[in-house]
Amino acid sequence: MATLEMSAGGVAKATSPSALQRKISQTLLRALTGVAALFSFAIIFIMLFFLLVYAYPAIRFNGWGFFTSPIWNIGNQYGSGVATRNGFSGAPGAEFGALVFIFGSVLSALLTMLVSVPLALMVGLALVYRIPRQLRPIANALVELMAGIPSVVYGLWGLVVLVPWISNALAPWVTSHLGFIPFLGGPTGSGTGLIASVFILSLMVIPIMVATTRDVILAQSNAIFEASMALGSTSWQAMTRAVLPSVRSGIVASIMLAFGRAIGETMAVLMVCGSAINAFPSNIFSPVNTIAAVIVSQLESALTDATGMAQRSLAELACTLFIITLLINVIARAMMRGADRREGRGHA
Amino acid sequence: MTNTFAETAGKTALKTRISQAWWSLSVACLVAVIGLLFAIFAFVLARGLPALKPSLLFTPTQGIAGGLSNAIVGTLVLVVIGLLIVIVVGIGTAIWTVEFAPPGMKRVIRFMVDVLAGVPSIVVGYFLYVALVEEAGWGFSLIAGALALAIFMLPYVVRAADVSLTNVPRALKEGAVALGARPAMVVSSIDLPYALPGILTGILVATGIGLGETAPLIYTAGWSNYMPTLAPTHSPVGYLTYVVWTYISQPFEQSHQLAYAAAALLMIFIFLTNLVARSFVEYRLNRGR
Numbered sequence: 001m002a003t004l005e006m007s008a009g010g011v012a013k014a015t016s017p018s019a020l021q022r023k024i025s026q027t028l029l030r031a032l033t034g035v036a037a038l039f040s041f042a043i044i045f046i047m048l049f050f051l052l053v054y055a056y057p058a059i060r061f062n063g064w065g066f067f068t069s070p071i072w073n074i075g076n077q078y079g080s081g082v083a084t085r086n087g088f089s090g091a092p093g094a095e096f097g098a099l100v101f102i103f104g105s106v107l108s109a110l111l112t113m114l115v116s117v118p119l120a121l122m123v124g125l126a127l128v129y130r131i132p133r134q135l136r137p138i139a140n141a142l143v144e145l146m147a148g149i150p151s152v153v154y155g156l157w158g159l160v161v162l163v164p165w166i167s168n169a170l171a172p173w174v175t176s177h178l179g180f181i182p183f184l185g186g187p188t189g190s191g192t193g194l195i196a197s198v199f200i201l202s203l204m205v206i207p208i209m210v211a212t213t214r215d216v217i218l219a220q221s222n223a224i225f226e227a228s229m230a231l232g233s234t235s236w237q238a239m240t241r242a243v244l245p246s247v248r249s250g251i252v253a254s255i256m257l258a259f260g261r262a263i264g265e266t267m268a269v270l271m272v273c274g275s276a277i278n279a280f281p282s283n284i285f286s287p288v289n290t291i292a293a294v295i296v297s298q299l300e301s302a303l304t305d306a307t308g309m310a311q312r313s314l315a316e317l318a319c320t321l322f323i324i325t326l327l328i329n330v331i332a333r334a335m336m337r338g339a340d341r342r343e344g345r346g347h348a
Numbered sequence: 349m350t351n352t353f354a355e356t357a358g359k360t361a362l363k364t365r366i367s368q369a370w371w372s373l374s375v376a377c378l379v380a381v382i383g384l385l386f387a388i389f390a391f392v393l394a395r396g397l398p399a400l401k402p403s404l405l406f407t408p409t410q411g412i413a414g415g416l417s418n419a420i421v422g423t424l425v426l427v428v429i430g431l432l433i434v435i436v437v438g439i440g441t442a443i444w445t446v447e448f449a450p451p452g453m454k455r456v457i458r459f460m461v462d463v464l465a466g467v468p469s470i471v472v473g474y475f476l477y478v479a480l481v482e483e484a485g486w487g488f489s490l491i492a493g494a495l496a497l498a499i500f501m502l503p504y505v506v507r508a509a510d511v512s513l514t515n516v517p518r519a520l521k522e523g524a525v526a527l528g529a530r531p532a533m534v535v536s537s538i539d540l541p542y543a544l545p546g547i548l549t550g551i552l553v554a555t556g557i558g559l560g561e562t563a564p565l566i567y568t569a570g571w572s573n574y575m576p577t578l579a580p581t582h583s584p585v586g587y588l589t590y591v592v593w594t595y596i597s598q599p600f601e602q603s604h605q606l607a608y609a610a611a612a613l614l615m616i617f618i619f620l621t622n623l624v625a626r627s628f629v630e631y632r633l634n635r636g637r
Contacts, residue, residue: 018528025530030448036440037449040506041460043499044467047475054478122374123381130375139382141626146385148618150560152592153611157388159596160395203388206381234367257466264468266563267593292470296566299477311478318474322467329466333459 044326051319057088058312062096066316069097071278072294074301074310082307090309098317100280104288105321107281108194108269109262112201117255120206124213125239140214147207155271158200159192163272166199167191171285186283192274195284200268205258212254216247249335256332260325266292291321389615396612399605409573409586412595413602416610422576422586426569427558429490430497434554437498438505439547443535445506446513458510465503469563472499477567488570488584496564501554508550512543545628552625556618562589588614 052059059066063086075083075091082089090096123143131139171188179185224246228238244251274287275297281288289297295314302310407415445457473496480492516539524538540547570584571594577583588610595607 018530022530025532029532029535030444033440033444033448036437037444037457039437040441040464040502041457043502044460044464047467047471050479051471051475054483119377119381122377126371126374126378130371131378139378142382142385145619145622146381148556148560148622149385149388150562150589150592150614150618152560152562152589153388153392153615156592156596156607156611157391161387161391203384210381234363236367236370237363240370260466264466264470266468266470267589271593271596292468292563295470295474296563299567311482315474315478318471322471325466325468325471326463329463332466333462337459 048319048322048326051315051322055312055315055319058096058309058316060086061088061090061309062313062316066096066098066313067102068099069095070099070280071095071097072100072298073278074305077304077306088309090307091305094305094307094309096310096313096316098291098320100276100278101289101291101294101317102320103280104194104273104276105263105290105292105324108197108201108273108288108290109259111194111198112205112262113255113259115198116202116206116209116258119202120209120258121213121244121251123206124210124217127210127214128217129235129239143207143210146203147211151204151265151268152271154200154204155268158196158268158272162199163191163196165191166196166285170195175285183283186285188285189274189287191285192272193276193285193287194273194281196272196274197269197288197290198284200272201262201265204265204268205262208261209254209258212257213251216250216254217243220247249338253332253335256328256335260328260332263290263328264292264321264325265290266296269293270296291317295321392608392611392615395608396610396615399609400612401609404606404609408575409591409606411573412598412600413606414573416588416591416606416613418573418575418586419588419591419610420613422569422572423559423588425490425576425578426493426497426565426585426587427555429494430501430558431551431555433494433498434501434505435551438502438550439509439540441502441506442509442513443539445510447535447539461503461506464499469500469561472496473564473567476564481568486581488568489581490569490576490578490583490585491580493565493569493585493587496568497558497561500561500564501558504554504557505547505550508553509543509547512546512550513539515546516542545631549625549628552621552628556621556625559617559621560589560614562593565590 073093073095075094077091079092081092083092083094127136127139127143167188167190171191175185175188220243224242225238228242229235233241269290270293273289273293275293276287276289277294279287295317298314299311302314305311404415404417405420406417408418409415441457441461445454449457476492476496476499480486480495481488486492520538520542521534524534529537565587569587571590572584572586574586576585591610592607592614595603595610598604
């Protein structure tokens with residue numbers, strides 16, 4: 001770090017003609033790169049601040065109803081007059097409750113974790129311990145390629161292949177054979193809905209978790225595995241009872257990052273979730289909606305609101321999603337840093 | 349290797365068999381996940397390649413049909429301008445972090461950049477929509493779209509540049525300083541060339557991500573049936589992911605064909621950038637040996 005400081009200071013002092021130039025060069029470089037660094041540092045605060053200021057009228061207008069009401073209604077756009085609450089006005093009859101969307105986001109992300117965490121752990125373990133050394137680079141490349149597929153392409157596949165399969169094959173079979181289990185019976189709908197969202201989201205987060213699982217296991221010393229084997233455990237026991245617990249914090253952090261990704265994913269979910277409004281899902285086939293998806297699907301109609309309150313309420317939704325994901329990410333990153341430091345790894 | 353361990357260490361045949369069963373299950377999971385990946389690939393290529401006629405590359409979209417030239421050029425222009433922004437800001441951030449930042453600030457910047465990577469793309473998109481499209485009055489525009497992509501790509505470039513710059517051998521820099529190089533010269537002739545393959549890998553990864561993004565563009569770049577005008581503001585830009593998203597829900601066969609063709613093109617672009625990025629990684633590993 002200090003090399004450049006040195007170049008401007010101590011060493012150069014003796015050869016004075018260039019000393020000033022050095023100082024200027026140093027200051028200029030420092031200032032220009034500092035501006036860039038400031039931007040990278042501040043952009044999150046700028047985004048959050050701007051969205052909060054823009055959403056402020058909606059925050060006052062909606063009050064706590066925003067978090068407790070399941071009704072999202074931009075109000076009567078053709079009536080006269082306005083509805084005023086707490087000094088801010090919306091269209092008559094307007095009510096902006098985000099409960100359905102918040103519930104949908106959290107539920108689909110949680111179910112995604114339920115499906116994808118065990119799967120990703122298994123795949124990560126297989127990748128490290130069961131794939132022949134020669135095939136490993138290929139398998140790694142495939143996993144990374146999977147993480148690079150754009151979310152609209154997942155959405156496209158979901159809409160054209162997965163959704164018809166759910167509606168024609170999976171849903172009828174599940175409701176007729178397993179319908180006695182709560183949330184598995186009842187109307188099957190069109191195939192778009194909770195189960196389709198969870199399926200697509202799982203496909204999208206599994207590669208991320210697999211990559212981290214693989215990396216933390218590879219970074220861990222082999223001694224733990226060998227010691228456990230020497231004590232008489234099978235390779236699976238050594239893996240799950242000795243190695244995995246030793247890298248627990250890294251894996252938990254990667255699960256949280258994946259949760260953050262799942263809760264913020266927009267396009268793929270938007271294409272297969274069924275865009276429910278004002279209704280909670282009644283079973284796993286019901287249409288749902290998420291905060292991220294509703295920001296896209298509701299903007300067109302929000303733009304018709306002459307009072308602008310619908311648009312500001314969407315900003316309040318964006319703030320809600322932003323703060324949820326910020327909290328998840330800050331905790332996960334802090335855990336990762338802590339794990340790295342404890343286990344003696346550098347900045348990853 | 350683990351096989352022999354399991355065989356010799358298992359005290360009872362049952363324990364070993366349970367262990368084997370779990371391993372088989374995990375390999376089955378791996379095969380299933382890779383199989384699904386192939387299914388998606390095969391689906392997009394099987395539907396997209398037949399639809400991808402050469403004429404599409406030279407005709408702009410017209411309503412629900414036409415070609416993709418406006419979307420292809422739009423995507424490339426948005427990504428290139430986004431990259432220009434992100435290269436300047438990202439590498440600048442990394443240089444400051446590595447060379448000038450006090451240790452505490454180093455940690456803070458790295459933390460903030462990591463957290464930025466987790467911000468949902470739609471939040472970035474809605475922020476720029478409110479700030480630039482509405483409040484600044486720029487309308488749907490090239491600059492708003494490129495900025496949205498830049499914010500989204502920033503963490504990947506900063507991280508890659510940070511790691512590569514940190515790994516520049518100290519002796520090289522001290523040598524340059526001893527020979528009388530100015531700070532700007534140390535950065536431009538020692539740091540950046542040495543770190544270049546790593547930085548390029550990061551830029552390529554960011555390119556792949558930028559190519560495939562939709563949510564931050566919908567309300568910043570908007571959509572246009574015409575070729576991009578390159579006007580920075582007040583002129584919406586078309587892009588490929590929009591075609592995939594909207595044209596598949598139109599009730600017309602021609603628009604479905606366009607959506608599949610656009611998806612295939614996207615996959616090809618992203619596959620190529622990944623391939624080049626990986627070959628850079630290989631090159632670096634080989635050089636290191």
